[in-house]
Amino acid sequence: NAGVTQTPKFQVLKTGQSMTLQCAQDMNHEYMSWYRQDPGMGLRLIHYSVGAGITDQGEVPNGYNVSRSTTEDFPLRLLSAAPSQTSVYFCASTKTRLATTHTGELFFGEGSRLTVL
Amino acid sequence: AQSVSQHNHHVILSEAASLELGCNYSYGGTVNLFWYVQYPGQHLQLLLKYFSGDPLVKGIKGFEAEFIKSKFSFNLRKPSVQWSDTAEYFCAVNVRGGSQGNLIFGKGTKLSVKP
Numbered sequence: 012n013a014g015v016t017q018t019p020k021f022q023v024l025k026t027g028q029s030m031t032l033q034c035a036q037d038m039n040h041e042y043m044s045w046y047r048q049d050p051g052m053g054l055r056l057i058h059y060s061v062g063a064g065i066t067d068q069g070e071v072p073n074g075y076n077v078s079r080s081t082t083e084d085f086p087l088r089l090l091s092a093a094p095s096q097t098s099v100y101f102c103a104s105t106k107t108r109l110a111t112t113h114t115g116e117l118f119f120g121e122g123s124r125l126t127v128l
Numbered sequence: 129a130q131s132v133s134q135h136n137h138h139v140i141l142s143e144a145a146s147l148e149l150g151c152n153y154s155y156g157g158t159v160n161l162f163w164y165v166q167y168p169g170q171h172l173q174l175l176l177k178y179f180s181g182d183p184l185v186k187g188i189k190g191f192e193a194e195f196i197k198s199k200f201s202f203n204l205r206k207p208s209v210q211w212s213d214t215a216e217y218f219c220a221v222n223v224r225g226g227s228q229g230n231l232i233f234g235k236g237t238k239l240s241v242k243p
Binding site: 044046051052053054055056059069101116117119120121122 | 132137162170171172173174177218230231233234235236
């Protein structure tokens, strides 16, 4: 198992450019999500998906789009990059969609460091 | 809205010192609690978790945490830290019955251990 794989690891964009951060997991997890990590801010949820064809917004969704056409993939699109989107992005997944009495571990990818000039 | 507070932004300890990192959450219902660790340049890894049962939870690498419901706290402890524990530590919460992966993270505590 590769776990959660993110590409690219590093990217530099100019303001206004668009790009897609890729995320794939091979653990057959229902749930996938994107977080951004900024210094002193912890991790904030951007978008999440509880299954193929289902997505929803997290805490900071503006400027980002997602889709979930397959169980394995959950790409994050920046439509028109802004300097405020300079951050480290983490994709994460977990097996089941609901928080129960036996919540499983959230598995994180290695991160994608994005700089917007 | 739910929130998670970590009291210390940066903690500096010498090797063999004891560690306690504070975490408080604000939510009146039932929650699951987590501590994640992020070593320099790496992704987050689960250190330990609590969802029910014994409020004293043991995790990897000698870490433990105690859930005190009346104080809405889930403090992380280690009796004797090592240089290799230098990392950033994140407390996180999710709401029982909500979406499992929607963790609410604290802002993190950076731990520096001097050899």
